[in-house]
Amino acid sequence: MPDQDSRVETSLADAIERCRDEIIEEWLKAVRRDQRVSGVPLTDLRNALPDYLDGLCAGLRSGAGGTVEESGGAAWRSVAREHALTRVRLGFDVTQLVHEFIVLRRVLTDVAERAEDCGHAHVPILAELMDAAISIAVGSYVEARDYEARRVQAATVGFITHELRNPLNVCVLAAERLHGVRDPMVKSVSPLLDRNLRRISDLVDSVLESAKVEAESVACRPKKSRLSDVLADPLGTARECAERKGLELDADFDPDIELEVDPVLTSAALENLLENAVKYTDEGSVEVSVEDRGPEVVFHVRDSCPGLSEEELGTIFEPFRRGHTNKPGSGLGLAIARRAVVLQGGHIEAESVGEHGCHFQVTLPKHVTTTLGEANDDEGDDEGDDEERA
């Protein structure tokens, strides 16, 4: 009986809106009985509840049958994600999160029972809505917890790596002092020292870049540019490396395609992708082409490496994972490329063409939206930016 359902939903929404403040008060009172939240400020505790109630009413009024997924699911999802992130940062565990929703269901049921026009028909509707809300919230909580853990880990790794630069600098300068020494022993070890200090230095740079991108401290600032400008540096660097290895590097693209992407992030992504292709190709060629798909551009990088297994393809964009372990490298290049692409709303994929090489594909919107990083947005502000240390 959709008409009757719809009437009940509207009455339920009316009752919730009428008793909004009372619901919030009752809910807060019940939730605060939990000793574990005694130190949490009231504003933090209340957090997204008013938005939840608004989303709930909007969903009920849309008359889409009472499921959260169908009625305003996207808006709920977004509120749930934000709410879950605040809960993770407040140190809530998943049972506390679920408890909040169970309390909300009870308070809402009391309100609905007091509303004369709701009758008992509200019970299954509320139950379905709250079950779906709990499911979304728990999913968001797990996502948020993983995200927060990654962000904290990246910031810690970034800080430690940053601190390594001072002693590393001492070692680099000290090693260079040995260059003029004629002692045969010093002459034989000095190049080893230089080479390995250079490797540590490169690794520190890569880890810092990766940590910075992973911690999302990078702002995305799109600029209008032509495709040829975007590709100039990555192609130039890759050509030099390819020539040194005696490889061919072919590029096929329309230089006049207009883009509005972040030049630094895009360059970092393409440079890492091309460097990776050249590094792992010992014979044959590396091909770069760009496909214009209207609102998007797709960068294709095809190489003649020995190919990657299914397992390798599954982990190749994770930090410190390397597909071909016989080559030196930090295992961070593709992880940086992926983050630089994702930060711009794009995506990156890899496929292996058997023993004939790999095909990497970067899809980017032609017009990327600006986002501000947490640590690097110091435009016009010279004060108090020392958090850049991490």
Added chain:
Amino acid sequence: MAKVMFVNDEPDLGTLVQMVLEDHGHAVVMTTDGERALDIARREQPDLVILDWVLGRMTGDEVLRWLRDDPATARIPVLLASAMVDLHDRARRLGADAVLEKPYSTEDLHSAVERVLALRSGDRATP
């Protein structure tokens, strides 16, 4: 030959930088303390200050601000050394003449010093 003041709270790094700069014929005044650096700068009038961004009690940007605010030191060229990347724009806004990213090599240090010293005889009058 130039008189270079090296401000850094890493004594080992200071020792090596002093060796490198003295090899290139410069005289080096060292300090690990930001406040002392201001006194020395006023008194000694170095041709160049190499200033670390992170010091013990004061930060490099505080020292730089003080140097720039004091008429006695406002025109001394400053090379800001930092382990942070992407500092160039901010360093320039604060009045540094150049940035030297860590870890730097002997060659990086030498060429940065020469480049900034060249500014001294150039257009420091119109910063």
